[in-house]
Structure formats: C-alpha cells, structure tokens
Amino acid sequence: MTDTPSTGASSAPGPAADPVVITGTGLVTAGGIGVEATWRAVRAGRGTAAADPELADSPVPISCRPPSADAPVRQGWRLDRSTRYVLTAAREALLEARIEAFGPHPPDWDPARVAVVIGSAAGGISVLEAAHRRLLDRGPQALSPLTLTGHLPNLSAAGHLSLALGSTGPALHTSTACASGASAVVHAAQLLATGACDLAVAGGTDAMATALCSAAFARMGALSRRTAEPATASRPFDQDRDGFVLAEGAGVLVLERASHAAARGAPALAELAGHATTSDAHHPAAPDPAGRGLRTAIALALRAADTGPDEVGHVNAHGTGTPLNDRVEAAAIRDLFARTPPSVTSAKGVLGHTMGAAGAIEAVLTVRTLLTGTVPPTANHHRPGPDTAGIDLVTGHPRDDAPRLALSHSLGFGGHNTVLVLRR
Template sequence: MVVGTAAGGVATLEAQHRKLLASGPRALSPMTLPAFLPNMAAGQLALELGATGPALQTSTACASGATAIITAALLLRAGVCDVAVAGGTDAMVTPLCASAFAKLGALSRREDGPGGASRPFDRDRDGFVLGEGCGVLVLERTAHAAARTARPLAFLAGSGATGDAHHATAPHPGGAGLRAATALALAGAGRTPGEVDHINAHGTSTALNDAVEATAIRELYGTGLQNPTVTSAKGVLGHTMGAAGAIEAALTVLTVVRGTVPPTAGFTAPDAATAGIDLVHGAARPQRVRLAVSHSLGFGGHNTVLAFTAA
C-alpha cells in the first residue's frame, strides 16, 4: 500500500482543536490521532484489504498521489511485492486550508459562479477551486499478472521526478524541472517527445502554473499540428491536492483505454502565456492514444511525470 497525501486529516484536526479550546482536553475524541495522522490512509487501507506488505505514505504536496505511484512501481521492480495498491487522498476543504490558500492568492474569487470559477489555461483564470477526493490504481508486475491471466488496462511505461530548487511555492519560470521530469519519464519508456499523443496537465487555473506548464509543453513539443492533445480535469473536479496526481493518472489511463480525451471545463480562450498548445475544450475529442503523460506539480518545487502506454 502506498498512499500520498498533502496534509492528512485536517478536518479532524481542526474540529478537535476547536473542542480543545472550547471545552478542554477531556472533550477530545480518543481517535483524534488515528483520524488525522497522514500515514493512516495507507494503514487503514491495509487493514481493510488484509495486506501485510509495506504500507507507506508519500507527501510531495499536490504531487503526492503521483509520487505514490512512482514509489509503488519502484517496489514492484525491486521485487519487494507482486501487487501494489497506490494512490492519493486529501480532505482539505476546511476553514483553515481555504483561508490559507486565499491568503496566498491561489483561490479563484468568482463567488457568483462557482461552476465556471476554475478555468485552466484560460486568459481569465484567477485561481483554483478546492476539491476533495481520492484516486487509487492497482499496479502489478507483468509476469505476475500474466500468471493469473489478468488483462492490464495500460502499462506504466516510465516515470520521472525532479525538484525545482527555485521557490517555496512558485514553479521554475521556464518549467525546467517539469521538462526534466518528462525527459526522465520518456527515457524510462524508451520513447521520444514526438511519440506522445496526449498530456493530462496539472492545469491548476492559477496564473503562474498554467503559464509555466504551457511554456514547458511548447518547449518540449513545439507548436505544430501534430502536437499532443492537452486537457486538465481541475475545471470539473477542482484541485484535490494530494489526491490530484492519482486521480489524473486514472483519468489518463481511461483516456488511453477509451480513446477519448475529456474537455477542459471553463476554458474559452488562451492568453499569450498559454497559447500554442492543443487544449481540448468544449467537447470530448476521439483520439487514438498510444502514449500519454500525466503531469503533477507541488509546492516545494516537486515535479512528477507518469508515462502510460496502451496495453
């Protein structure tokens, strides 16, 4: 079990802290610690499934779910296990987290129309909308899956992880870390940028992230007609923090399997910083996807890229 989370059970911690301040320590639940400790997502999942192998938690901010998938793949390749359940989860729609993100200027201010507040890569983007959820994938060694005649949905062909070493919250302005992580993922897959059919972008709807990500995509793939299609799920799902990388990995796998690229909600037109990428919007687009990559970026300069190929 490898589960990523950015913050653990923040809602529990906030609620119990309010009880402590209002009524003293006797008012606290004895389950306070097990309910908010970040590792307990992996621990509870292991309990539920009766899994006795390693139960690990990863934390790389909004890249945590993708980091969990990379960690699980490393365990499989090392022969530590045959099957790994890997993903991410977070529950950060709380007064403290919302206020903190607002103070950073990261949240959209569109209170009158929340359905269109998150606008990845759009010229009028002004921040993300907080979301909650989880995403979990089952990874298995190829030989082990074949022995039990299991049919894979897709292959995790490569992965890359880098650090910007640039700023606590802002991405590297040239997208150098994201481009390096992509190069590692494609090298692991034995592929080149010209073979990438689709990108599931991090696409947070913030001014900086989307501009940097679009720059990195243009630098890697150019601006020709045969560029990979790009989409971001955050216009629909909001930003699910540590869960985002795993949820979007699952969506990328579904794109490969179904041959359909979902549209980017909230997008109407690019600005100068986000122009030049083939962003799918308005309606889903049928496409044969043989190789797709999923981007995840996080505070602290974390960059992770997962490369999936058709089974």
C-alpha cells in the same frame, strides 16, 4: 529537450523486461463515486464547483465536494473523509483487478507480498481541526482518543487501508503536496521493480475543503474568487484564470508486474512505461518560471520509457488555473513537443484541485483516455492567453483520439514535479 542534471532528479532505470501494468482503477470525486461517474462528468466538461455550507464563513465559500462516500469497513463514520474516500476508491480498483478484498473472506493473495502506497498533502485534516476546536472550547478531556489515529497522515491514508486489506507488506505514505498521488504511484512501481512486492495498491486522497485550509489558500491568493459563478470558476489555461477551486477526492490504481497479472488472469488496462521526479529548488509555492524541473522530469520519464517526445499523443496536464502554473506548464509542452503537438487537457476545470489526490485521479483519467480513445475537454476555457497559447488544448467537447502513449503531469508546492508515462 533540455539538458538533464545528474542530481536532484530520479527516474525509472529503463524499460523493464517485466513491465509494470495497471490492472484496476477507482475514483471518488465531485463528479461522482466511481470511475464511470467521474468519467461522464469530465467528458461533459461542466464544472462541479458549488457554494459550500461548511465554508460559509470562508473568504472563498465554494468547493468541489464529492457525494458522501460510505467507507466499506465497520465504523467507517469515525474516519476522516479522506480515509473514507481512499477506502471506497480502493474497493473499486481492486474489484476491477479481480480481487474481492472487502468481502467476508480474506482475498486470495499472500498479504506479505502486497504493498500499499497512498499520498496526501494534509492527512486527516478535518479530524485535527475538529479536535482543536474541541480542545479550545471544552479542554483536553473533551478530545477523542482517536484524534491522532484519525489525523496522522500515515494512518489516514496508507495505514487504515492496509488495516482494511490485511496486507502486511510495505505500507507507505507519500507527501509531495499536489504531486503526492503521482509520487505514490512512482514509489509503488519501484517496489514492484525491486521485487519487494507482487501487487501494489497506490494512489492519493485528500479532504482539504475545510475552514482552515480554505482560508489559508485564500490568504495565499491561490483560490479563484468567482464565488458568484462557482461552476465556471476553475479555468485552466484560460486568459481569465484567477486560481483554483478547492476540491476533495481520491484516486487508486492497482499495479502489478505484467507476468503476475497474466498469471492471475487480471486485465492489463495500461502499462506504466516510465516515470520521473524532480525538484525545482526555487520557491516554497511558485514554480520555477523557466520550468526547468518539469522539463527535466518529462525528459527523464520519456527516457525511462525508451521513447521520445514525438511518440507522445496526449498530455493530461496539471493545469491548476493559477497564473504561474499554467504559464510554465504550457511553455514546457509547447517547447518540448513542438514537432508533433499532443492533445492536452486538464480535469481541474470540472473537478477542482483535489490536492494530494490529483495526481492519482488524473492518472486514472489518462488510462481512460487510452482505453476509450476519447480526450475530455478542458472546462471553462474560453479565451487562450498569450502566455498559454500554442498548445493543442481540447476544449468545448470531447475529442475522438487514439493516443498510444500519454503523459500525466503533477506539480506540487515546494517544487515537486512528477511525470508518469502511460502506454496502451
């Protein structure tokens, strides 16, 4: 393992007497509405990217866009897509946790003891883009009075969900780019550990398949240019990878202390055994080429879980399909787990890159791997390159496996690294 710096990193303090468990999960992705639909899609290992009419004038006119998600609230059509996604995913997650929170009656909980922590990279960006076009075309009087409440990141994510649930505990927004959803899970676990809440609804959402975001990412050179074959464009860890496919979606997890879940008779799907966050302090967009921040986050998260690398059976990788990310992440996995290589997969070959939602979506998929004993394949991986070889990447078909301990990696622009340790 690498040396662990004493600054620039945070992690859980160690295994808790009353561990944090996941009691519910919900997803909205290009694979479908709901966990089962998405799980079937990632198990099938076929990319969902397609030509996107909304991006017809973009330099890269493809995306991974979910089916239409009707928010389970009145006048949901007025909300940004990202808000509709997270409300839909939250409803599924709470139902699995045996809580009816969107019905005609208030849920059976103390609303002051419920926290909402949702991450996003861009907030209600489609609302903002539409409002800006209206301002330029028709002047300020054409703006909706709901422009800011639809766009502001705190409202488009945690705020509107807290309103829908009637929860009066902490309602927080995290924004660590592509690690935002995983960061939200970490913050929720910390709130539970300090006793600030009894139940937390945590996750991530983003809807950045917009003209502005697509063009900006294209100018950065971050997007795959395989527009003639969009379903095979996203190629995590492949020799021929050339960037990610922009995607939308949301992932939500319900977190509780184990004793609270047991008292309710709620299912403990998995334990959040440890977590850690670090910063690269290297570059606004590129990862540290030595992967020091990621390696430290892995070490800290394993320490927090009171375990070591030999116990890790599976890694759900960030795996964007960009040349730099995949090289750095593969090297970290190859080096840190050399004695007992874990199975590795990336869902982005199927679902594209959902930005601030990715960490939460992939945490849910990691829980599914632990529950089912199945590792989904990394789609569109055909040629391992010298810079990503040496890891046990699952490709082609799902693999029957029975990991008891798994990691979910999330990396974001700005050098954010978040690692979650999940235990069956």
